[in-house]
Amino acid sequence: MKTANLFIAGQFDDALLYMGRLLVFTARRSLLVWDIDQLADQVTARLPQCGAMPTFMFARNDWFDTPATQRLLNDEATLRLLTAQMDAFPNILEMKDASPLQQLDLPGVHGPLLDVGAYWGRLYVGTTVGLFHVDLEWESDRRLSPYDSEKRLEGRCLHISVGFGAVCASCGDDGLFFKTDEFGWLNRPAQEFRHYSVRSLRTEWLGANLVNYSSPTEFKFIGTDTENRGRVREQGNALDERRVPEARRVIVFVEGPQELNYLTDLLGVRPDDIQFAYNSADRFFINTTSGEMIQLSLKRRRKKGLPKPAGVEHYEAGPTQVLSAHSTSVGVVFETESSVVLFSRGSWRPIITSPVLSVRTFQRSIRYRQLVATTMSEGVLLTGLFDDEPYWHPERKEAVES
Amino acid sequence: MLVAPTVSVKGYCRTEVWSRRTVITGAYYARDPTLNERMDRASARSCTKVGLMDSGMAISGGVLFGPNASGKTYISLDQHRGVADDQKSTWHDGFARPAEYELFSTADAREWLDEKGNYWAVHNGGLTVLGSRGEHIAKFPRTSNNRDPWHGYPVSPKRRGLVDLPPDYCVERWEATEAIDRVWARRIRGFKV
Secondary structure: OEEEEEEEEOOEEEEEEEOOEEEEEEOOOEEEEEEHHHHHHHHHHHOHHHOOHHHHHHHOHHHHHOHHHHHHHOOHHHHHHHHHHHHOOOOOEEOOOOOOOEEEEOOOOOOOEEEEEEEOOEEEEEEOOEEEEEEEEOOOOOOOEEEEEEEEEEOOOOEEEEEOOEEEEEOEOOOEEEEOOOOOOOOOOOOOOEEEOOOEOEEEEEOOEEEEEOOOOOEEEEOEEEEEOOOOOOOOOOEOOOOOOOOEEEEEEOOOOEEOHHHHHHHOOOHHHEEEEEEOOOEEEEEEOOOOEEEEEEOOOOOOOOOOEEEEEEEOOOOOOEEEEEEEOOEEEEEEOOOEEEEEOOEEEEEEOOOOOEEEEOOOEOOOOOEEEEEOOOEEEEEEEEOOHHHHOHHHOOOOOO | OOOOOOOOOOOOOOHHHHOOOOOOOHHHHHHOOOHHHHHHHHHHHHHHHHOOOOOOEEEOOEEEEOOOOOOOOEEEEHHHOOOOOOOOOOEOOOOOHHHHHHHHHHHHHOOOEOOOOOEEEOOHHHOOOOEOOOOOEEEEOOOOOOOOOEOOEEEOHHHHHHHHOOOHHHHHHHHHOOOOOHHHHHHHHOOOO
């Protein structure tokens, strides 16, 4: 695994990569905006020995997957050259002279920040007093301007999930709020937020279905009914440069939370032995108090219904106190009480060895699927990841994370 | 009567407070009518020797400490020691009973209390694991009678939600007084610990 770290110092609360920008939420509730392509260009200028790797690592992860790059990476001499360029990257490169393009106030947003999200040009901000959205003008001259903001929900908003045209807000003891067809793609009468009176700390998409976590260890399945507009090009993407509506859209959350106990029963894990549970689009990850990480792969299903297990893998020496988890295309990033670690191909790789404010990955984007944005007390760290192992060992070239 | 302390530890001791006599009533008194007399002797001993800190006195249901600088007594309950269950959280084995009392006294001295009169506390910037299930926050619920000893237990918003969450103004105050840093403030507010 190759990594490259870019650091910007400051008193920040959170950071997102979206539509070619690095959006950093400051502790004073404003938004700093960097152009990510310009940042990559600055790094390239400072580190000529790294060739074009800064652009690949920080701005265009999707270029790794183009047929041309794949062809190059499959050539051992070229692979040696490119990985040598990655190795030439310093441990952490601090961008002292990279001033932001602009600083914006976030009108109408109040309260200490708890979570942020971005979807279809709209920023969502969850705070201790509510869920807010801020609509930004993205198109003009790379500079952003807010033109609308609204408080969407009252009360503490712990976690925001966006995707498939829907917005889900986890509001702790107040329950789970969800809204389908947020942007009117279905051409149906507008819906308001609906409410499940279940405790919700966070939700994660499981395909186009949802898993609600009422505690770090308890989770239930919420099925959805979706429509698939074949004519719209499938981007599978909410966080892209181009604002193309997602082809697959949730019409309605059809089923109330359903038990998934059968999965943990299958694994033989006692509920009180689970320290933290998480799911990506097609897998569950169970971290146990005894230090084992269990990865449960699920069958790919076209039909509705509860997920079915496909395979189980057990790994030892997992992290002790996981607080959150985030998918990338090269593995899952776990935030623990004192570190941030990448779990990839059954091994653990530390990214940061200190407590952090937030960790974000961008698995639903096109350009940033191998990037981690970590906000710490001292600043924000962008970590680009490249899994070179399959190119050295083609027999191991199965997908790590879909 | 208590005597005024001759040694001041950690600056908590104030003569006017130590001259106040704390009387144990209610359930603990009913179990052990000699308690007040024993408390006086134990407190006088501990005040003379080490000021605020004492090693406590075993009584039915736990270990009694104090009175502290503001005259409050504290009982480290046996039911919050050992293995946790659905009903009761328990203190971490590495967080001894005197540390429990000292944490309560810190919360009391720094007035880390909510509008209902409950005290909340963190230790070592939030880093110390206080509970046997990894809890980092402690709650000391208001006693129904002012003269009753206080007690406390570790809590976790991520496990039990709002009932275990210190009010936002408490967290804000901890952050402002650097009892915790921004990272731990975010974790507490966001139900992550």
